[in-house]
Amino acid sequence: MTVGARDGAPRQRRDARRNRELLLGAAHEVFTEQGLDAPLDVIARRAGVGNATLYRHFPTRAALVDAVFRDALTGTMDAGEQARKAPDAWAGLTAYLDVVFAALAADRGSNDLMTTRLRGVDSLEAVHEHNRRTVDSLLCRCREEGVVRADVTTEDVLFGLAALGRAVPALTAATAATAPDAWRRPLALFLGGLRTAPAAATLPAPALTAAELGEALRELGPHRTRPDGREPGA
Secondary structure: OOHHHHHHHHHHHHHHHHHHHHHHHHHHHHHHHHOOOOOHHHHHHHHOOOHHHHHHHOOOHHHHHHHHHHHHHHHHHHHHHHHHOOOOHHHHHHHHHHHHHHHHHHOHHHHHHHHOOOOOOHHHHHHHHHHHHHHHHHHHHHHHOOOEOOOOOHHHHHHHHHHHHHHHHHHHHHHOOOOOOOOHHHHHHHHHOOEOOOOOOOOOOOOOOHHHHHHHHHHHOOOOOOOOOOOOOO
């Protein structure tokens, strides 16, 4: 074997590792910006590699999603474990959902993962089941303590949270410049509706003004202005 051949193999492995890291970084950026339906060729271009290289490392979209979000999903499960240990069940539930919704607000990819079902992502089903068990455990304790309505089910809560969570990225983008924490109010109002005797707690973010609401609704509409202030197509 020649020296060149011996040197070539380690270099190829280094290049492969580098390409994988570039792809993971680019995928995280694109999924965060556009969600999990983002075109894979956009990810390849941002990483500076060809489509063939992407598919060599990640044969399916699910494999790429799993690799990108595995650590974040593990973090969500850890937050659930901490919440279940809380001596105050209601405090544990609200703290857990605050962690989850902060991720939903910041990251379209995480939002897609947590509020929909994506087949083929090995780590995802375990997270959904862990999330269900966490909410179920805390909700059962809350009912036993008499702080939530007796007729509220785990499925009620998960369905309501999924519906609210799907709206979070658009609302966050629309209010980012004026009220970046605006998403905390609808979450608090939803949770307050579960209580048997809603406490008059202070809501966690200021209410939008009429002007801020109008601007947010314009941003949510189909004719958003471009970053330079011009209308689309101008």
